[in-house]
Amino acid sequence: MKYAFFPGCVARGGTPELYMSTVQVCRGLGIELEEMVSASCTGAGVLQEKNRKLGDTLNARNFALAERIGLPIMTICSTCQGVMSQANKRLREDAGYLAEINEVLAEEGLEYKGTTEVKHLLWILLEDVGVEALKRHVVRSIKGLRIAPFYGCYMLRPSDALGFGERPERQHALETLIALVGAEVVDFPGKSRCCGFPILTINERNSLRMVAKHTGEAKDLGADAMVTPCPLCHLNLDGFQPKAAKQRPTGIDLPILHLPQMLGLAMGMDTEALGLKRNIVSPKKALEKAGVQM
Amino acid sequence: MQVKLKVRRYNPEAENPVAYQQEFTAEVEAYSSVLDALMYLREYVDDSLAVRCSCRGAICGSCGVRINGQATLACKTKVVSVAPHGETITVEPMGNMPVLKDLVTDMKPFWDKVRQVTPWLQPEGLEPEGEYVVPPESMTHLNGVMGCIMCGVCVSDCTALEVDSNFIGPAALAKAYRFAADPRDGESQERLRALNEYGGIWDCTRCMECVEVCPKGVAPMDRIMALREKAMAAGFTNTYGARHAEAFSDSVKEGGRLDETMLAIRTIGFFNVPKLLSMAPVALRALVHRKLPMPSPFHAPIPDVHQVQRIFGRLEKKL
Ligand code: SF4
Numbered sequence: 001m002k003y004a005f006f007p008g009c010v011a012r013g014g015t016p017e018l019y020m021s022t023v024q025v026c027r028g029l030g031i032e033l034e035e036m037v038s039a040s041c042t043g044a045g046v047l048q049e050k051n052r053k054l055g056d057t058l059n060a061r062n063f064a065l066a067e068r069i070g071l072p073i074m075t076i077c078s079t080c081q082g083v084m085s086q087a088n089k090r091l092r093e094d095a096g097y098l099a100e101i102n103e104v105l106a107e108e109g110l111e112y113k114g115t116t117e118v119k120h121l122l123w124i125l126l127e128d129v130g131v132e133a134l135k136r137h138v139v140r141s142i143k144g145l146r147i148a149p150f151y152g153c154y155m156l157r158p159s160d161a162l163g164f165g166e167r168p169e170r171q172h173a174l175e176t177l178i179a180l181v182g183a184e185v186v187d188f189p190g191k192s193r194c195c196g197f198p199i200l201t202i203n204e205r206n207s208l209r210m211v212a213k214h215t216g217e218a219k220d221l222g223a224d225a226m227v228t229p230c231p232l233c234h235l236n237l238d239g240f241q242p243k244a245a246k247q248r249p250t251g252i253d254l255p256i257l258h259l260p261q262m263l264g265l266a267m268g269m270d271t272e273a274l275g276l277k278r279n280i281v282s283p284k285k286a287l288e289k290a291g292v293q294m
Numbered sequence: 295m296q297v298k299l300k301v302r303r304y305n306p307e308a309e310n311p312v313a314y315q316q317e318f319t320a321e322v323e324a325y326s327s328v329l330d331a332l333m334y335l336r337e338y339v340d341d342s343l344a345v346r347c348s349c350r351g352a353i354c355g356s357c358g359v360r361i362n363g364q365a366t367l368a369c370k371t372k373v374v375s376v377a378p379h380g381e382t383i384t385v386e387p388m389g390n391m392p393v394l395k396d397l398v399t400d401m402k403p404f405w406d407k408v409r410q411v412t413p414w415l416q417p418e419g420l421e422p423e424g425e426y427v428v429p430p431e432s433m434t435h436l437n438g439v440m441g442c443i444m445c446g447v448c449v450s451d452c453t454a455l456e457v458d459s460n461f462i463g464p465a466a467l468a469k470a471y472r473f474a475a476d477p478r479d480g481e482s483q484e485r486l487r488a489l490n491e492y493g494g495i496w497d498c499t500r501c502m503e504c505v506e507v508c509p510k511g512v513a514p515m516d517r518i519m520a521l522r523e524k525a526m527a528a529g530f531t532n533t534y535g536a537r538h539a540e541a542f543s544d545s546v547k548e549g550g551r552l553d554e555t556m557l558a559i560r561t562i563g564f565f566n567v568p569k570l571l572s573m574a575p576v577a578l579r580a581l582v583h584r585k586l587p588m589p590s591p592f593h594a595p596i597p598d599v600h601q602v603q604r605i606f607g608r609l610e611k612k613l
């Protein structure tokens with residue numbers, strides 16, 4: 001099992017613990033990674049706001065790089081996944097458009113034929129590694145932990161770009177994984193909402209209200225922690241939680257785990273290697289509940 | 295066949311007006327819609343159940359409700375599509391607006407926002423003698439947005455409205471686009487100026503809920519993005535939103551990937567010291583946790599960044 005690894009800007013920037021824990025978990029599961037060091041940013045939907053064709057061309061370049069080494073792309077970010085899925089759909093569905101974009105790529109000696117698959121680690125775990133194999137790697141019980149899922153918009157919408165037609169189970173993938181590692185799922189309506197990150201620097205007040213609403217709601221339902229497959233959600237829900245907590249008289253204090261941090265814990269990995277000390281809201285207390293010291 | 299429904303009830307005139315869930319079983323056909331099931335309940339089980347509908351064919355826009363947590367038209371949703379294995383279907387009133395009774399919401403806030411964007415043509419100069427003549431190509435891009443049936447489904451599930459009722463919201467912004475982009479309109483500039491204000495186009499989080507739920511393919515978020523592009527092109531570049539879009543693009547162009555620290559600083563503005571300082575505690579916390587990436591110029595570009603730059607050079611529309 002080998003993938004062209006596309007970590008995305010944030011795992012290489014503001015959330016280094018996501019990168020660390022991904023590498024650890026993949027090594028543990030025997031997933032081979034070839035990092036796409038010369039891949040560019042996907043544009044995150046922001047570049048597409050101004051110029052969709054430019055965004056699609058940058059993504060087509062990334063797809064072409066993976067195609068050349070014959071590997072599917074693995075992402076670890078809901079936004080990267082969503083933006084790439086949307087771009088790939090447009091390119092694959094319209095041969096004329098693809099040809100137009102290939103004209104630009106040709107000058108860089110590249111061509112995208114339309115064959116690259118793009119898959120988030122979350123989907124790879126359940127679809128390629130498989131539930132049975134995963135279960136064999138779960139050696140540390142984190143039973144007793146109550147974990148709330150938080151998807152990130154682009155892992156769920158637009159649904160027609162994300163392969164839900166053939167794989168409807170993707171819509172519950174996070175809950176499936178939480179249950180698989182032995183924790184209890186705390187279902188709540190906010191799991192599919194926006195974390196507020198995209199408007200953080202534009203309208204901080206609204207952005208922090210979203211953080212407080214979702215983390216507070218999960219906390220009120222008894223969650224010990226939240227897990228997300230998106231580093232942008234993580235930046236906001238974790239990094240800005242102390243600031244957002246001022247909106248609630250009782251505070252919040254809900255640790256936010258990256259997807260591979262949660263899995264790594266269940267695989268018995270060292271908390272240091274999973275970068276858990278780098279999380280802003282400390283998961284120490286929650287982990288103690290599961291008998292894990294950090 | 296039978297279908298189980300869990301319906302949210304609320305009667306403001308009850309002695310103790312609190313909302314509660316009530317379970318029902320309805321007799322329906324395999325081709326029935328959720329609206330058919332609700333009408334069966336009203337007809338044969340409980341005539342106090344309040345449901346709003348008219349056309350029953352996804353035209354009038356009056357039957358918006360939340361089915362299994364997602365807003366949609368009850369008449370356009372087949373029972374078998376949401377309960378293929380006989381699951382219980384939850385039906386609730388739409389969100390982000392007051393509930394009048396059971397599944398009927400008050401659309402007043404919805405209409406107020408639509409009115410707020412001056413939803414009529416404001417042509418320039420004298421009225422022509424006959425019809426306005428415009429080339430068909432200049433109108434075709436408006437077909438999709440003109441399909442809006444004002445059902446409020448997008449507004450129900452908008453994540454920005456959920457935290458700020460001042461936001462104009464997806465339906466009204468889609469309507470604003472419909473007029474700002476109409477070649478016959480003479481007030482585009484003024485429309486765009488107003489849309490740059492607080493509560494306007496930059497408060498959308500790009501969560502795509504509205505695109506996902508709209509039963510008519512209006513794609514309100516795409517219209518909001520088009521409005522942003524139009525506003526920036528029209529010279530409204532001194533907003534956090536416009537600077538964010540610009541700085542993001544510059545960062546990717548310079549290094550091939552995003553430098554978040556510089557993005558934040560550039561969006562807020564180098565000289566906006568109070569706001570920068572307000573971000574400082576968060577940045578400090580990140581530093582202590584060894585999270586923060588080095589800000590430029592230490593942010594190393596990707597190898598082959600020149601390829602990315604050449605692609606930008608070829609495709610970038612400079613504002
Ligand atoms: S994309 Fe924007 S307008 Fe649409 S639902 Fe989300 S926040 Fe609201």
Ligand code: SF4
Pocket residue numbers: 441442443444445446447448449464465468507508509510511512513514
């Ligand atoms: S944009 Fe779509 S969902 Fe929103 S009011 Fe119009 S038809 Fe309804």
Ligand code: FES
Pocket residue numbers: 346347348349350351352353354355356357358367368369370
């Ligand atoms: S009843 Fe008219 S749209 Fe559903």
